Amino acid sequence: MAHKAGFVNIVGNPNVGKSTIMNSLVGEKLSIITQKMQTTRHRIKGIVSGEDFQIVYSDTPGILKPSYKLQESMMRFVDTALIDADVILFVTDVKEKVDKNPDYIEKVRKSNMPVIVLINKIDLSNQEEVLKLFDYWGNVFPGADIFPISALEKFNIEPIFDRILELLPEGPAFFPKDELTDRNERFFMQEIVREKILLHYQKEIPYSVEVEVEEFKEEEKIINIRTVIHVERDSQKGIIIGHQGKMIKRVGTEARKDAEEFFEKKIFLELYVKVAKDWREKDGALKQFGYDKF
Numbered sequence: 001m002a003h004k005a006g007f008v009n010i011v012g013n014p015n016v017g018k019s020t021i022m023n024s025l026v027g028e029k030l031s032i033i034t035q036k037m038q039t040t041r042h043r044i045k046g047i048v049s050g051e052d053f054q055i056v057y058s059d060t061p062g063i064l065k066p067s068y069k070l071q072e073s074m075m076r077f078v079d080t081a082l083i084d085a086d087v088i089l090f091v092t093d094v095k096e097k098v099d100k101n102p103d104y105i106e107k108v109r110k111s112n113m114p115v116i117v118l119i120n121k122i123d124l125s126n127q128e129e130v131l132k133l134f135d136y137w138g139n140v141f142p143g144a145d146i147f148p149i150s151a152l153e154k155f156n157i158e159p160i161f162d163r164i165l166e167l168l169p170e171g172p173a174f175f176p177k178d179e180l181t182d183r184n185e186r187f188f189m190q191e192i193v194r195e196k197i198l199l200h201y202q203k204e205i206p207y208s209v210e211v212e213v214e215e216f217k218e219e220e221k222i223i224n225i226r227t228v229i230h231v232e233r234d235s236q237k238g239i240i241i242g243h244q245g246k247m248i249k250r251v252g253t254e255a256r257k258d259a260e261e262f263f264e265k266k267i268f269l270e271l272y273v274k275v276a277k278d279w280r281e282k283d284g285a286l287k288q289f290g291y292d293k294f
């Protein structure tokens with residue numbers, strides 16, 4: 001068989017399970033997952049290679065109407081995902097309103113790319129409801145493959161892979177076969193810390209935070225990592241640290257444990273908080289944090 005390779009871009013509304021699906025297709029926890037909207041802020045590639053194929057998945061932020069500059073950058077990642085795809089995985093779930101974001105659906109339809117619709121979270125629904133959604137999406141994307149799945153329970157994931165392989169064009173690999181992602185170690189450390197912040201802080205706090213690894217020094221038996229948590233305002237600094245430093249300690253402990261599992265090495269993690277005033281609205285800060293690379 002000739003070698004096949006291509007880009008499979010995962011798009012959809014916030015919180016429908018895009019990142020859970022990518023991790024499950026790649027078999028590694030590359031993307032962070034939480035119950036909160038806008039967990040994913042970047043485009044993150046996950047690469048799966050075999051002897052005669054290479055699939056380059058991209059996880060993307062959920063689609064939204066931008067209300068500040070950070071979100072504008074996030075939506076640029078989503079838009080470019082429609083340009084360079086060989087296959088689009090359009091993710092929806094059994095909970096979201098089907099007519100949310102009609103403009104984006106129109107863009108996907110007009111892209112003329114092969115679309116696979118994934119109706120996720122069927123573990124929360126019943127057969128009748130799922131069949132209704134199946135009909136609905138069949139009308140929206142005529143000719144598209146539609147798979148009801150549960151990414152959480154890893155139900156019906158295998159057939160997606162088989163179908164992608166059929167749709168991929170013939171061609172050589174884009175990345176070395178042993179490469180798993182386009183992101184570096186610092187990025188994953190930042191994301192691990194950000195996941196803990198999304199989990200433990202409420203309201204606007206997780207959205208006002210950016211995490212930056214200042215130093216990542218790998219030694220034989222340990223990795224020393226210094227990480228800054230940037231907040232938008234002075235008042236948020238105290239909230240992140242918490243009474244007697246309890247909150248930030250918890251973030252640090254949990255992030256360190258996850259990182260030790262991810263990097264398979266002992267970690268010394270140092271966290272501190274800095275104010276980067278209104279960084280979500282500033283081009284310079286957004287560039288510093290990597291939101292200018294599409």
Ligand SMILES: Nc1nc2c(ncn2[C@@H]2O[C@H](COP(=O)(O)OP(=O)(O)OP(=O)(O)O)[C@@H](O)[C@H]2O)c(=O)[nH]1
Nearest residue numbers: 014015016017018019020038039040062150151152
């Ligand atoms: N019950 C159920 N929950 C799921 C399933 N897949 C994902 N979830 C949950 O849905 C929430 C959102 O999952 P994510 O994978 O972060 O969703 P996302 O689409 O990447 O979200 P954003 O990055 O914020 O756009 C998490 O709490 C997941 O555990 C599923 O099949 N069933």
Ligand SMILES: [Mg+2]
Nearest residue numbers: 018019039040
């Ligand atoms: Mg996500």
